[in-house]
Amino acid sequence: MNTVVVGGGVIGLATAWRAALRGITVTVIDPAPASKASHASAGMLPPGHEELLKQEHVLRLCMTSRDLYPSFVAELEEFAPAGFRRDGVLDAAFDEDALQGLERQEALQESLGIRTQRLGPRECSELEPNLAPALGGLLSPDDGSVDPRVLNAALITAIEALGGTVVRRSAVRVGDHTVTLDNGDTVTFDRLVLAAGCWTHQIEGLPEGVIPEIRPVKGQILRLHSDPPVLNVTTRAFSKGSSLYLVPRLGGELVIGSTYEERGYDETVTADGTFGLLARVTEVIPSAGTLRFAEISAGLRPGSPDDLPVIGPTTVPDVYLASGHFRMGVQLAPVTADAMVSYLTDTDPDPVVLPFTPLRFS
């Protein structure tokens, strides 16, 4: 069994690694693996993304991936460190509306069996002394983050250690069990997984409508640095109807995100994007101004027509899709990869992925 995966972001790499673990011969095709959306990503692994959790089938998908993460990482770390931390996510409320939001979130998390601890203002500042005074907080001690740059590097290492191949070229066309590359070479496949984020539908050769349009949603993201780290745990700061996420790394990096911009395939980092993130982080961490400015970058999140992931077989035999993960690619990599491997090995996938079939757009 020979599987080609087009796209070397976190979804494609996770799928290829899990497939290789099962003895499948894998080839990942990407002109610059691990360099796009998941390279920019903060890698937050919260109990869930507040808005999306209102949808029952998304909730189940997220919870399944959350449950899979520890064993996914443990198996991956037999090859290389994965940059996973499960030492807590703090949701901090900075106004009354946000505080009420935390109450709803607490109730939801309790109903899901997610360990949750309510914090008062003083407990928030004891946990995070560098945070501005919060009205209250919610700590989810079993959640955390993963560093997508470390994770993707580990996935590439693992794929290659298992005999898989990463081809640093663009895939331009799908034929009958072949993919044509930008240099004219062809690669044959038994099964094909298209996981090229917002570039997925640009591959030629498939009948119209087989791949829904996956539009790019730009996110600019800021990295500051301090030694020691300015925050202890992944933090979401809620105020004025929006949230800012702050993901600390043990090495001192603080990742701050992010913007949401619908501007086509524009990956430009702008003065405004940088300014806005700096303004917001300084509100939430008053001492942030003294931190080293380490990086501003941008990624294009893959947004499907209904903003939900697209996971499963297409109408073309042996051609599968794993794309459209929008803000949740890193979070949903384990559940997506395992579902894809089920399809590739002709076994039933976890039913949580069934609502995300590509066929819903047909």
Add this chain to the structure above:
Amino acid sequence: MNTVVVGGGVIGLATAWRAALRGITVTVIDPAPASKASHASAGMLPPGHEELLKQEHVLRLCMTSRDLYPSFVAELEEFAPAGFRRDGVLDAAFDEDALQGLERQEALQESLGIRTQRLGPRECSELEPNLAPALGGLLSPDDGSVDPRVLNAALITAIEALGGTVVRRSAVRVGDHTVTLDNGDTVTFDRLVLAAGCWTHQIEGLPEGVIPEIRPVKGQILRLHSDPPVLNVTTRAFSKGSSLYLVPRLGGELVIGSTYEERGYDETVTADGTFGLLARVTEVIPSAGTLRFAEISAGLRPGSPDDLPVIGPTTVPDVYLASGHFRMGVQLAPVTADAMVSYLTDTDPDPVVLPFTPLRFS
């Protein structure tokens, strides 16, 4: 005649090049030439720096260097492009105080024979449509800028083309006509020029007091990018008692400076430094928010005890100083280099440099 120059910033490189042109065998010693203060620098070449021009001897030094620049560049461009533009400097006033300041500046420039053109609000916006509405401006059409990164690269090319050597090591000690490097090697010299900016006085082996302390004054500087360039000419924006300089490059880069921070040898770029420059440029160029964020960097300006350059022989025979140029290293490179070459060839330097003798601190 064999001259060693310690320091490969714009002052050391310009001195070495001018010496090599005169047939002197030159060796520049610097662990990373062209990477420090003059790499960060915007390279503005205005008629003068407002405050410093109040001092008659500084004024004469600046005017002499200004007169030398075109021929300095023309001779250098026989080796490589120098990135020089003499297409105007616009001083724009955004409040009444600044407008009065322009009147004083106009009177000064006219007394010096600097071509000067007074602009009304409409003429300012005709010249620079992307600038916020100004109350008035002053255009100095014969002034401009140089790109220090291009200039320094050209200087290194020219030095090497003339048989000079650039040694990428640190100089740690001066002995009797020898310099010891950080790898233990020694380099002999007939004459020695110390031009290592705020690191100049750290070289060991000379009697105490021979080199005044040259303190680091940190400047953070922002680079945005647009295509086409957002400004046509080098612009200084005056408001609220301070000025912001904006130096456009033909390739689309806009250099915006800068901060002044006395923090020792700290070259960290910070969130605050970045935020402050972004806030100020957005006030002056309302559309700047859409520009690409290209770079934030920091340099350490060399500040002597009286904040003025230190140019000339020391009390130690055959040891010369060219340092302490503070904000004016790029601007004063031609006059400094020519003066140093006069000393190295035992001829009288232009008397404009005499007030800047190192002996004033003895």
